Amino acid sequence: MAPYKVEHTNHIRETAVTNFIRANKGFIAFLLLFGVFRTAVADWNPIPSASMRPNLLEGDVVFVNRLAFDLKVPLTDTIVTHMGEPQRGDVVTFSSPKDGTRLIKRLVALPGDVVEMRNEMLVINGKPAQYEDVQQVMEPLGQGMVPALRLSEQVDGQRRRVQFIPKVDTPLRNFGPVTVPPGQYMMLGDNRDNSGDSRLIGFVPRNLLIGRAERVLVSADTLGNWAPRFDRFGMSLYQ
Numbered sequence: 001m002a003p004y005k006v007e008h009t010n011h012i013r014e015t016a017v018t019n020f021i022r023a024n025k026g027f028i029a030f031l032l033l034f035g036v037f038r039t040a041v042a043d044w045n046p047i048p049s050a051s052m053r054p055n056l057l058e059g060d061v062v063f064v065n066r067l068a069f070d071l072k073v074p075l076t077d078t079i080v081t082h083m084g085e086p087q088r089g090d091v092v093t094f095s096s097p098k099d100g101t102r103l104i105k106r107l108v109a110l111p112g113d114v115v116e117m118r119n120e121m122l123v124i125n126g127k128p129a130q131y132e133d134v135q136q137v138m139e140p141l142g143q144g145m146v147p148a149l150r151l152s153e154q155v156d157g158q159r160r161r162v163q164f165i166p167k168v169d170t171p172l173r174n175f176g177p178v179t180v181p182p183g184q185y186m187m188l189g190d191n192r193d194n195s196g197d198s199r200l201i202g203f204v205p206r207n208l209l210i211g212r213a214e215r216v217l218v219s220a221d222t223l224g225n226w227a228p229r230f231d232r233f234g235m236s237l238y239q
Helices: 002-023 025-040
Strands: 042-046 060-065 070-072 079-082 091-095 102-109 114-118 121-124 130-141 144-155 158-164 175-179 184-188 209-219
Touching (some): 042 209, 102 121, 121 144
Antiparallel strands (some): 042 060, 070 079, 102 184, 114 175, 130 144, 144 158
């Protein structure tokens, strides 16, 4: 009788699963299509760290265009066709070549570029970036606040705000010159002294690029009282 009971129980379970699928096939199809959409077309990315301050803050959620660079087979890094070319200055989400963690950084150098940094100054192909509009601020770091400098950095016609934290003891203020290999890209955080980027994880191959971050969808003060930051809703990342 025991084998019959097991077979009978399995039949009841299979019937229940079949009935559930039939009753919810529309919803299941929606979930599958939604999953494909998020992995191949568009996505959103929460900002968990300070590496892109002052442009992206902890608690921002950004919209990511997954078709900006490549069309990929869903749930894989396999490229079907190129859709566009990454550009210097793009804010890019990608999988870390070191451990696969999803990161978001600024693309600062293209394949073939010669890059170096001298006392925080970025130099690309022998041309130093231009810095101006210095602003002194207090920046959260660890459990306290430290002085920081925010500046406007202009490279190859692209302008963005970057941040330096002089009190941070780091060897990352100087590197290179290095040449970006073919098919790879160099990424830096805008918060230069508080970012695990290509200076630590290496160059990023194209197949690991996920998409181009376009704008902030929503934002909340996760370091404070979780109040919505309505002034950041819909904010473009490219001014």
